[in-house]
Amino acid sequence: MKKIVSSICAAAVAVSMLPQGASAGSWANVAQANNIISQLRTLNQNTKSVGDNVKDVERQVENSVKEAADRIIAALRNHSGEQSAYQDKQIEASRRITDAAEMNQTQRMRQEFRAKAESGAYDPNPGLCxxxxxxxxxxxxxxTPRGSTTVAAAKALANGADPAVQEGTTARDSRQFAERKALASAMGSNDATADVAAILQNPTITMETENDRRAAERLVRNLVDPVPPVPVTSNEIVSAGGLARAAARTRQETRNSTSGEVIAMLMNMRxxxxxxxxxxxxxxxxxxxxxxxxxxxxxxxxxxxxxxxxxxxxxxxxxxxxxxxxxxxxxxxxxxxxxxxxxxxxxxxxxxxxxxxxxxxxxxxxxxx
Incomplete structure (x- = not known):
């Protein structure tokens, strides 16, 4: 910059040295003209030198700006890298803190569950086991359900499987009386064929002997169908009287089956x-x-x-x-x-x-x- 200022000052001095007559458009003599030409050349050279100096300064400024920009960019990059590394360290530290907290919580939960388990809090109910x-x-x-089989056998006996039923009223009543006496102590009862407590007093029925089975069948017969009629024969069914008896027996058996189903349920439960x-x-x-x-x-x-x-x-x-x-x-x-x-x-x-x-x-x- 100093060189530029010096060149400008020299040019101003050269102009000021021009003769008064020259500045008015006339030349005094040859020597003065040569002097003026020499000064102009010097001024031209100084001007050229000033231009070169200006370009040199521009290059220096450009280089300085570029170098400063590179340094700034490098500094920003270094700062960004340091900031990223710092954030990574923060993330890692947070992760470790979180992991440590979760591990501590897990350990506490294990200790709590272990303490409860040792105290019996998770033991199942012994009765449920x-x-x-x-x-x-x-x-x-x-x-085999005792009730269903006993009721079915009693029904078959009442419908004629018992010979006494086929023989008529006297034989039927005689058989009923004889069985009451003979089977009185069956099924752990004192009157097994006539006392319904024989099948209701105990929650489990034990029919281990033949007398127990017969007593249960007779008790069901006395409860459901105590006085079965003589069965209608194949010869009687063709007559009006026989057909009427068969129809009446059918109605009776239907109602008896309802009663028998109740008795069967009571015995099946036992x-x-x-x-x-x-x-x-x-x-x-x-x-x-x-x-x-x-x-x-x-x-x-x-x-x-x-x-x-x-x-x-x-x-x-x-x-x-x-x-x-x-x-x-x-x-x-x-x-x-x-x-x-x-x-x-x-x-x-x-x-x-x-x-x-x-x-x-x-x-x-x-x-x-």
């Missing part, structure tokens, strides 16, 4: 269905079980045992329940609900049969026969 295997199919043949051994822990929990217990139990007696275990347990069972966890108590409630559900279904079965009996009674009242 017993029930888990009681109703599994052991592969054995199912027990049919032996499983061994007693798996139920012994339940019996041990009951304070005073006063029903007879054989080697096998009926479904009705199983329900009876399960009900009394909740209703009348021993004092130590009460104390044990007081220490049960919420889960164990809920399982106990579930057991009670399942018992109630089964009892409700059995009640529905009995109510259906009672409805059929009431229908027959209404029919007799309406029809008179």
């Amino acid at each position: 017993l029930l888990s295997g009681l109703y599994r199919d052991d592969g054995s043949a199912p027990e 049919t032996q269905v499983g061994d007693t051994e798996p139920w012994q822990p339940y019996l041990d929990d009951i304070s005073n079980y006063n029903r007879p217990v054989g080697d096998r139990l009926s479904e009705l007696q199983q329900i009876d045992i399960r009900t009394l275990r909740h209703y009348a347990p021993k004092p130590e069972v009460f104390q044990e329940r007081a220490a049960w966890s919420d889960r164990q108590l809920l399982q106990e409630i579930l057991d009670v609900q399942s018992i109630n559900t089964r009892i409700a279904f059995l009640q529905l079965e009995l109510d259906s049969r009672r409805a059929a009996v009431e229908t027959q009674m209404l029919s007799i009242m309406n029809n008179g026969k």
